[in-house]
Amino acid sequence: MTDNKKSYYITTPIYYVNDKPHLGHAYTTVACDVLARFKRLDGYDVKFLTGTDEHGLKIYQTAEKQGITPQELTDRVSVNFREMGALMNISNDRFIRTTDPAHKKAAQAIWQKMQDNGDIYLDKYAGWYSVRDEAFYSEDEITEDENGEKLSPFGSPCEWTEEESYFFKLSAWEEKLLAFYDANPDFILPPSRRNEVVSFVKGGLRDLSISRTTFDWGVKVPGDEKHVMYVWVDALTNYISALGYPDTAAEDFQKFWPADLHMVGKDILRFHAVYWPAFLMSAGIELPKRIFAHGWWTAEGKKMSKSVGNVIVPAEAVEKYGLDQLRYFILREVPFGNDGDFSHDAMVGRMNSDLANNLGNLAQRSLSMIAKNCDGKIPAAGAFTDEDTALLKACGTELLDALRKELDGQMFHKALETVWRVLNDANAYIDAQAPWTLKKTDPARMATVLYVVAETVRNIGILLQPVMPESTAKLLDLLALSENERSFAFIGADHALKTGTELPTPQGVFPRYVEETEAA
Template sequence: MSEKKARYLTTTLPYVNADPHVGFAAEVLNADALARYWRLIGHEVFFNTGTDEHGQKLADKADEKGQSRQDYVDHFANEFRKLGEALNLSYDRFIRTTDADHKIAAQAIWKKCLLNGDIYKKKYKGLYCVGDEMFLRDSDLVDGKCPNHPNMEPQMVEEENYFFALSKYQDYLKDYLSKEGVVEPEWRRLEALKFVEGGLEDFSISRERSRLDWGIDVPDDENQVMYVWFDALTNYISTLGWPEDKDGNFKKFWEEGETTQLAGKDQIRFQSIMWQAMLKSAGVKATDKVVYHGFITSGGQKMSKSLGNTLNPFDLVARYGTEATRYLLLRHVHPFEDSDITIERLDELYTAGLVNGLGNLVARVMKMAETHLDEPITRPEAVGFAKEYVEALDNFNIQAAVDYVWSKVGELDERIAETEPFKLVKTDKTAAIKIITDLVSDLYIVARMLHPFMPDTSRIIKEAILQNKKPENLFNRLEG
């Protein structure tokens, strides 16, 4: 067993009210690249993803379609599982919030927070956003609407619910968020800290069963079901077997390991504030780090079906293939800021980076190797990775790490152009063989660095080198 600290990594759980979109595909690919890299350097890793399957929106959608709630969420959960196959994800568990062990954990964390004096019942009246499934404060509104759902009219709701005493944790959260490194990038940490310093209000964590019957039962109150966020956030520890921890995964990966959550920039209030208060109340260690990414736009506009500019990750895989889709979303989607992508731009990047870039390099180097080397090169020692590559991944900047790999691809291309070993072999075979051998050796190092991002491509290149054979074309030119 590795002596390195175990690492736990999770995405958010997408809400299953629609097919998988490219934004989540980018998030889960970033997580997959990190998980593969950490395993590569000797960490034991638990990589979690899954689906969020309760709440008012899902109940309404199922009713609209005339389906049972379970059948409705089963369909979309299956679509997200298919995404995992399409993108070649290496997750350790795909958790669903309808899983039996998750329901037990959600009720357990409720009871712990209740025992700690942090859950109470009261009548409440306020504006409720069905899109976010949460009550809104006046300060949240923009022109009287939820900023995340400006086309959806907030509803005035009055009912008796359970509340979580978030305000009690103001000082704790201020201290937690004052530590550099608990949120990446740094400006998101300052954003979260500013939100806490502005004052925290207790938040509703249940709904009346008469209004919503699709959720986890509140312990000892048959008239209430859990609010979807309280339920869903618990997946980050229920996936590890909390609270019973029969397999020891919770102790290994959460209590004694290093924990990292990936989330969109609109999740700060939930992941770094509400969730951390819930953990503290339940006596569970805080998340070590939450990394927030931006949104993906297309043609300068937010993606929407009405504009016809949505990008379906399955369509991307059908067009470019799994490995190329991984490359495009890891290299050309910024890890922290918003990114704009279109099919036209992706086509250009595919051709430049893969067909004319990596694919062409591998073909040229391995053609020379197969023709002029008598046997495969000695496999390069598995030395450590370059400083720039390691620093980028340590800072969760996948894009910079992939950029570094492609800088090496460019350097090898330049070396071929400068030395022309395919010509030199006619006049100075010994010198040409040395150049070709070095090119193949450096290509092997490139292949090793590719593993977290393009695992199959990495394997194919390494196998070709060890067999001293030019592989089939790695990336075909696009048609039409």
């Protein structure tokens, strides 16, 4: 029964619908997808949320330019992010839009809670505002470019704004936030980002403008409909509106809140690690367990930009390199949390070295030998040597436990390094045992060696499903594993391959990448 399962709730940020999906969006979403798939295979009841942020001044201005309503615009462009999800094989359980009526109700409910708590008041706002970032900045955060244009810390243009606004008493929560960070050292990861947030809060918090009157595309403020909510109050609430809030007795809210993980890019960490916890504290709602802020990608050593024309579009990268190859690369290449560089040479290196030569070659060599020398059936294993036992132990529950540890800390690169250490050992094992020689000298020993390698491929194939679901499905098909034998419950010796199982004809799963000049 699912009621007895442990629950796990993971979210991407909701993506600003005015953007076009790029590698950064795919990166966040794939990372969350890997964790969601991993937890499902490990017996958890998972809720995986993504979606689009559809209110705010940018949408209003873009719709006005195009001569359509903001709702028509968001209906049209929200689809881009759904399509990215399908393209990247994302297994989200829900796609939320902030224009959903139930979401608007939730945003108004949390506003009312904060107001009832005395944390919202009406005043006038005067300060620097970035339309692109949907954020307000203080004078000391603003810089000027060579043309005298005011820029935010992220390089976006800022304009001086003056209007009547509701404010949230963020300043009142400074000490409570610092106490919470202190009591929960892993609430913000990686540690470098945590340090940035703590430093920002210790520097003093100013009350936050949370409504606008100069446009009307947003969630109406309860009791004062000439105001719409500042986009972040509205946007952040998606994490609980998706669970049925304000009905805190709703089954999903009871089961999945507080969230296990909000995954975000480093540019929106402040909103998630300062504003969101303060809103929740004010509204009397439990805080999420963790916020992880990952880094940004460059392309061939340069910042991605439309003007340079080097933005990596997920659809083009998938077509060029392959879906699972791209999923593997972005999580393996860079320590998760750091900035990283996407280069063609690095991508091809991973495809050919890690996937084709290592994992692919191990499977191909062993399964081809079984096909030729064991009647295409899983061979009978004799008594295991110390070398056999060491490899079987390393690829089983021991490896699963190591992956649990690394992925619970969002250390995707370390998890994959751990798997590839075992694969290196497995390739060294087959080279040392030389079953192609044993075929003439000791066929029974050859059968045992091939069995050990096939069993290693089975375990690793199951464990790599979250990262490369399509490729590992093909790999596990080659071992004639049924669909119900592919969860982590089947890792290890208790569910090892059965002697005599007939296998399909082996096929390569990870082709080498051949440059067009080489192929010509």
